[in-house]
Amino acid sequence: MAPVTNGRVLFNEYLPTGYPIPGKTVVYDTSETIDLENVALNGGFLVKVLVLSIDPYQRNRLKAPSDQRSYGSFELGKPIQNFGVGVVLRSENSAVKAGDHVYGQYDFQQYVIVPELPSRIWRVLENKEQIPWSAYVGVAGMPGQTAYYGWKEYASPQKGEVAFVTTGAGPVGATVIQLAKADGLKVIASAGSDDKVEYMKSIGADVAFNYKTTKTSDVLAKEGPIHVFWDNVGGESFEAAIEHAATGARLLECGMITVYNTNETYTVKNLFQIIGKELHVHGVMVAGPLHEKYVDEFYETIPEKIARGELKYKEHVLHGLDKAGQGLLDVQTGKNFGKCVIVVAEE
The missing domain is CATH 3.90.180.10 (Medium-chain alcohol dehydrogenases, catalytic domain)
Known part of the structure; x- marks a missing residue:
């Protein structure tokens, strides 16, 4: 040839x-x-x-x-x-x-x-x-692994708690929404368009909103306090999550796309509340110890859930x-x- x-x-x-x-x-x-x-x-x-x-x-x-x-x-x-x-x-x-x-x-x-x-x-x-x-x-690769590993390791979910997920229509956020619902949590989720809002509702989000037309802090004030925050955005969303977090809430920092394309940074003004509310802030990375701990479990369970229609993407x-x-x-x-x-x- x-x-x-x-x-x-x-x-x-x-x-x-x-x-x-x-x-x-x-x-x-x-x-x-x-x-x-x-x-x-x-x-x-x-x-x-x-x-x-x-x-x-x-x-x-x-x-x-x-x-x-x-x-x-x-x-x-x-x-x-x-x-x-x-x-x-x-x-x-x-x-x-x-x-x-x-x-x-x-x-x-x-x-x-x-x-x-x-x-x-x-x-x-x-x-x-x-x-x-x-x-x-x-959903059965790196984005799904990121969601699965971080949720299993850091979320410590309890039935009836409230989770807030940013970029909830993306592959990581959408997986987190479904993991949270499977664990019995009320889920608030945000995205940047109305069609994405409808998609988040279709996969289980109890409250879904367009952050471009609705103020995040207003939604959290009404629907919170939140116990688990999955963050793919950073900036004002991170600040709002701290403001409306319950005592002992878990804040899982997975991404901060608001700063990827600019040198400007948003100054979060209420970091002191991390101390007062005894918040747990965790960075989530798919590689390293979490991968070694969860990868076999992930491949044993997630593809089957996808095939059965239990995990949508x-x-x-x-x-x-x-x-x-x-x-x-x-x-x-x-x-x-x-x-x-x-x-x-x-x-």
Whole structure:
């Protein structure tokens, strides 16, 4: 077989502030080819990438390494990376075989040679439940893991308590809403459009509102006090949650998208209440000890819940690797409705 094009999405320039610009911040490149039958694997395995995830945190990887808000910058001139699912074409690694579907953190390109299964983040997916592969980069992947791990470790939910979830129509927030309802909590949830409000209600939120047209503090004053706060936003929402938190409430800080695209920060004015109310504030990260503690439990339970319809999800699907730049922009501006997924190829 003659070499084929191996399209890639390359990181083109650091972006300290502002929104990603498709075709400028990242560029789609077709200059590289790959011989699928003869390329050296050197003990690794060759993957055809099927789906890739676009997530809010990637914005911080578009910043320079010197920026304190960077999560580890992408390398200029090299492919950006994120979680994805691919099918193995050839393998010299005993842990995987041709035909296996592997979840891991891939370069954004059509074909990838993986030298080994480098960590427990990587996983050969059995998918006995036969859910779509795209679900494994959303509700059954990193976003779902983030929600599951953080909720299990830090929420300490008690039936009848009140939870408040920001960005409740996104893949993390929507999963948290459903976990909270399953534990018997009243759920308040916010999002940035009326159609997203209706979606949050459809998956169980008792009170759902558009934060752009309704003041968060007014809703919490009426519907609170809150016992669990899941935050993907920061800023005024964080301040309002502190103001209307019950004594001993748990505040789970997962994201702060209000500051991802700007150098300006919102000064939270009531931090002293953390002391007076004896609040518990936890940062939630999917990697590290929480992953080791919960990953097997997650894969044993969540795909089954999805297959049974007990855990619902919504996707914002873009077809073609060349749409990755648009996906980055959609997620930062809130244009996406549900998990942003790049479908790179069919099997």
